[in-house]
Amino acid sequence: MTPSRTTPGVYVTETPAFGTSIVGIPTAVPVFIGYTQYAGDPVTGALLYGVPVAITSMTEFIAYFGGAAPRSYRVSMAAAGATPDFQASFTVPGSGSIGLDVAMTGFDLSATSPDASQFCLYAHLRLFFANGGGPCYVVSVGSYWSGQSPVVAPDPVPAAWIPAAIAAGDPVTGAPGLLAGLAAAAGKTGPTMIVIPEACQLNLADYGRVACAMLAQAGALQDRMAILDLPGCLMADTVTGLQACQNDLVTAIAPQVTNVGFGVAYAPALNTSIVAPGDILYTNLAAPNGDNSVVNNILTTQANMLYSGAQLATVQTAIATAFPVTRSSTNTTQYSGSTSSATTPPVAYPTPGADLSAWQWTLDRLLLDALPVFQQIMQLIATKMNVLAPSAGLAGIWTMNDSNNGVWDAPANVALDSVTSPFCDMSDAQQGGFNAPLNGEAINIVRSQPNRGSVVWGARTLDGNSQDYRYIQARRTLIYIDQSIRAALQPYAFAANDATTWATVTASVSAFLTGVWQAGGLMGSTASQAFTITCGIGSSMTAQDVLNGDMIVSIMLQMIHPAEFIELTITQAMQG
Structure with missing residues (x-):
């Protein structure tokens, strides 16, 4: 620019004295x-x-x-010898009301298989x-x-x-x-x-x-x-x-x-x-194949035990709306509940285009408030979904x-x-x-x-027999240092492979690792004990490396290892 100066005055030219600083990459993404x-x-x-x-x-x-994703669960009789999820009372034709073990299993929405x-x-x-x-x-x-x-x-x-x-x-x-x-x-x-x-x-x-x-x-x-x-x-x-x-x-x-x-x-x-019980609707329990006979029976039996008159009719209708029972020509079992959906549910059906989920939620709250066994079932569903x-x-x-x-x-x-x-x-x-x-x-x-x-x-990798990479933080610290330095050295690609570049790179890496050491990421009472860096002919490179276009930066780190096993040594001393 000097030949183009025509106006008298003072001109300032700034020459960078230090290399590119290295900024640590995000470590947890x-x-x-x-x-x-x-x-x-x-x-x-x-x-x-x-x-x-x-x-x-x-x-x-x-x-x-x-x-x-919607999850569906089925209420069925527990297999003989199996631990039941809960016990409930059923109305069985010819036997009256009896207590039975009940199991809850998950199944997809297209079949009844597990x-x-x-x-x-x-x-x-x-x-x-x-x-x-x-x-x-x-x-x-x-x-x-x-x-x-x-x-x-x-x-x-x-x-x-x-x-x-x-x-x-x-x-x-x-x-x-x-x-x-x-x-x-x-x-x-x-x-x-x-x-x-x-x-x-x-x-x-x-x-x-x-x-x-x-x-x-x-x-x-x-x-x-x-x-x-x-x-x-x-x-x-x-x-x-x-x-x-x-x-x-x-x-x-x-x-x-x-x-x-x-x-x-x-x-x-x-x-x-x-998943909280309040996050679950009765739709998680409605059988995809339409056979809600068991859950209908459980809920209706408890409703008959707790309510009468108009209250009973309301709860029964809510049960029948949520869990209609499908009966085939070969199924002659009579259930204590309704065998078809109610024509007039206790919660008015939503109008076309209205929010169906809000109507389902209202019906679900009615069942939760009225039937303790329904609350128990919803809690069991939440427990299974929370694994x-x-x-x-x-x-x-x-x-x-x-x-x-x-x-x-x-x-x-x-x-x-x-x-x-x-x-x-x-x-x-x-x-x-x-x-x-x-x-x-x-x-x-x-x-x-x-x-x-x-x-x-525990804080071990799957390479637990390695003295270098046994612990998670040792491997992740190496990844952090490697990736941070690698990203910072990209601008030096095709730069002159000479002493000036080597010194600049060494200074940049040293400044970064000093920051890591000061933050507690490397062991050593001084920075020189925590790491060493070499870059140049006679230390990390040969003349042939330079001719090949290779600039080699050698870094030695003193990594931190955790106190995984803490031993207390206790000795009793004699008096005097």
Whole structure:
């Protein structure tokens, strides 16, 4: 610019004295993959299936992906020798009123078979945010209504819509499923955790495909970790059952044993309080095939015991409206309740176009207020719906812990919110087989502790036999440092590979690591004890490296490891 100066005066030229500063990347950004009611942009209406969508709250989740999947439960006689869910009084022709054991089982909306496909991503997101979760990504792999892709699902949902099944899928062949969503997440920069809560319900072969793909992606990208639930954990309410799940996990992830350092597993499932009885309607109990005979009988029998006259007629009509009994030509059993829907329900039917859910809610409140056994049934449904895999809740714990203490602090010894108890209790001796198994594939256990609730009591990766990557915070701190420095050094690509660039890079990395050390992320009484950095010929590079265009920055870190085992040594001293 000097030759172009024509006006006398003072000119200032600023020359940068320091290199580019390094800013730490976000450490706790999970990507959730699963089934939703729909996936669409609330503004444009564009479909967003298979697209990672950034959200920060349940309000945004509902706007983009809708609400919870409908869940249906059936009241039936408990099998001989089985533990009943509750006992109720029935009116049986020729026997009068008798007490019988009652079981409640889940089933899909198209059949009466046990329901193995419980779409629960909505509930898991609620558990995530309840435990301190923040910004995250969600990838919807499809609507939980088979063959449908609604941006907004109609209310009521057409009877012809049949729920889809949770599937692993195959991104190579194009078969929809969880693997396709995982493939979509691979191309997104930003996520640091992979969470697929519904995968634990797959059969072992498909679970293995999904779990291995999660570990493979984390190991290949090295910017995220996979949080795994044990296969079949939703049914494991005993230590023996949980040990079987542990063995299945070992079998499932065997093909990815080289990447287990990027994986973490938690158990058991959790009894949560995410779903309250007030969140459930009688529609969760209405039989899809129309055979409401058992629940109709239970409710009507209690109504006959509690009411008479006009009150009895009102309650009976409400029961018949909510739970009409379908009778076939071969079914001659007479029930104490009505055998068809009431023509004049106690709550007037909504007019066409009116809000059907508000009418259903009003009818539901009438039954709840009038019949204690109906309240009991609703509580049982809530209890069953509240059994959730732990991965999403732990993703929230990781987020909260990073915010409060830093990524280098172990995300353990923290109580979970909205969790009433672990699905399975165990002793210290029993936990040892999970925390330190011979193969090193450790499973972190959530334990119930007096006056503290359900506490995360473990902080190991699946590479528990490694001295380098045994602990979660060591692996995640390395990811944080690696990704932060990597992003900051991008501007130096194609810069002169000389002493000036080496000094600038060394200064930038040193300043960043000094900040990490000062925050408590590295061990050492001084910064020089916490880390060392070398970059240059004779230290980290050779002359041939320079000719090859390689600039090598060598960093040695002194990582922090947790006090996992605390030993008290107590000695009695003699008087005098």
